[in-house]
Amino acid sequence: MHRRDFLSSSAKAGVAWSALPLLTSLQRTEKYKLALVGSGWWGMNILRCALKHGACKLVAIADVDTRQSAKAMEEINKLTSDKPRVYRDYRELLQKERPEIVIVATPDHWHPLITIAAIEQGAHVYVEKPISHTILEGYAMVSAARKYGKTVQVGTHRRVSPHNISGMDFLRSGKAGKIGMVRAFVHYPGGAGKPVPDQETPKEIDWDMWCGPAPMKAYNPAIHPKGFRNFLDYANGTLGDWGIHWMDQILWWTEEKHPRKVYSSGARHIKQDNTDAPDTQNVVFEFESFTATWEHRTYAGNEAEKSNIGAYFYGTEGTFHMGWLDGWTFYPSDKNKQIIHRDPQLDLPDQQNIAGLWSNFIESIEKKQRPVCDIEIGQRSTNMSLLGMLSYKLGRSVEWDGQKIVKDDAANALLKRAYRGSGSTPYKKQKGCTPKDAAFLSIPKIDITL
Template identity: 70%
Template sequence: MHRRQFIKTAAATGTAWVAAPLIHVIGKDKKYRTALIGTGWWGGNILRCAIQAGESKIVALCDVDASQLAKTAEEVKKLSGETPKQYRDYRELLSKEKPEIVIVATPDHWHPLIAIAAMEAGAHVYVEKPICHTINEGKAMVAAARNTQRIVQVGTHRRVSPHNVSGMQFLKSGKAGKIGMVRAFVHYPGGAGTRTPDSEPPAGLDWNMWCGPAPLNPYNKTIHPKGFRSHLDYANGQLGDWGIHWMDQILMWTEEKHPKKVFSSAGRFIREDSTDAPDTQTVNFEFESFIATWEHRFYAGNEAEKTNIGCYFYGTEGTFHMGWLDGWTFYPSDTKKQIIHQEPSLDEPDQQNIAGLWSNFLQSIKTNTLPVCDIEIGQRSTNMSLLGMLSWKLGRSVDWNGEKGIIEHDAEANKLLSRAYRGEWTYPV
């Protein structure tokens, strides 16, 4: 079997692959030339974990927002004593610095172009979730990873979170019985809100470059910094943000790789602010052996539903809740049996497990094995969220052929697997 075909086969079956090293085997004293593209809130969390791991030399930072860039450069110097070069255009960074590792922590609509360019420049990539804004971008990212033979880790850090891992072991052991339904949900309090007027971009922000391949809308401070996920030209709302973590937990549990049918209903029934993502959404995912659902809302926080986030797995032996800040809990159907609970183990800030995921990423680079959140795993989880949004926009259900990456017998729906890019930017294939 040819090496590239072996890699593709290993990825398709979910097994690790070990081949001739992509680069020479690295000793513990090796420090990888590392660059961060997207220096905001979450990019900072990833970068701190990279520095703390002690195997990165931070050679460069890139951001279209000068204030974020300067702040992060100052923090790098404080934490590591290094003075990374600062760039406003990722293409210049890749060309001049030739990093071995690139962290992509930009808004969602930029992930594909930057990650692919980094791979083609020879770098291994840690890319934040969701991996892309439209489904065909994700296909291109997987193809680039396999063609360049680079390691690509996706930031779905619950794959290494201790309580998530042990919870999956519990479910897969059969202790919850046969599971026929999974309900994933995120319910946050909120309200109608108020509209925020458009304005001139703040000094130091290249708004045209921030929008990049996406539509050049007027600047609005609810988009940047940090609010872009509720604006559909740049992200996919709550389902594309929080949803991917719980879609990933469903796929981490099941042997099935894709849903076969997806239907979503959504709307803006409460919000009156400047965002345009649904404030209310449900999605039905039909698999071969079970049904999964998603639901979210941004209002009606209450005391009756204190568990407001996670997945319920409904089995013949009981109900299992996989949570976040509350760990996991199994409620046996037999009331004579004891409830089983495990507390979470989470890192600060922001209650995450990036450090474990970064460690796995480094180990994968050294051993030339697929990481725990390989790009193809991240693609499948992202696809579930994107299919939910696609069905809502289309106004009907879609039949998904996950192996081919198409919607069966539906030319109109397949057009939504991609979107037109703006200006100089070319959609990846």
């Protein structure tokens, strides 16, 4: 195929994907009963697309912070004539509303429990990435989806982004030659920051419930809202946030399901704030046929580097950069050949492609088929990030056979963690906190035994 023909066909594919949000329900005449759990920034991004698609009726939202749910309801009342009820506890929502579809857009540490509870109640689920805080939680989520026959879509929306699709077609066509190395990275500006003191918990938020199965800490505005991703009790830092998108691109391209060896080094060279995630991290993932690396820093933003985010695929015919706001570009090794570029096609706000992913989700439910970002795909991509963080915490490399870490009991112990209130970890009242006694004994039990 000539370059002009290739770009023309890629553009047509992009148009097809951009039309996906216009699809309506293929078989069903009644709208699906939809619930949103987590009504903050990204939860509302997903909900806007869900409502615009038209296949669902919003029956309820849940958020432990009434400031967020009140703000969400102001917008919802402008977007739809639906009259959703508002809850603080997702368990009450599931019991009373019996939704058919649930959006899970909470902080990371709540994703597994809410997803599994929704599946067991009978709902299909759209869950944000990363799917879990620990590796065995991810396996439990896949197991629940398969056991109950439910469709679970993960929010790795780059799988439906037109330039990512055409870029993968380019790589798989062999035009970049044999790929021996992939370098994924995120470099963002920032500084040292400064500590933010703990505060009295605002009356609008149930902080005990926000912490949920994770360790209870005093309320701090640096954690909520939005800041939780750099607190390792609740998320897995930049690698667990941005990294999963690029781990997913690597696994989308290769036929290999997982790395066989992982080594990470990282540190907090610059940050002096409350967070505890590394501000500098490098990870090496050894696959059978290639090596992948991850690197990030959260400081020293500059114009010296051509791209600050994405993945470079290094092949015998040239170097291919899969980017975000800058689309993709192929740089041939032969200087006599032209550079090939494809612009991105992204939706607003926040330059994403949720609408196409939501359409694929609804179509997959109706056709009873696996969605493009099926829970098992999301679990593998999340695993890569979590293995990198696990190696960082251990301070040594780990060998992974696809199910467990080879001959390393200490490392395998980090594949899960004890939930607060589960009986395996003392539930202590800490200064500045007002936890309810045994608050989470009623959390759904999940099987995280391989």
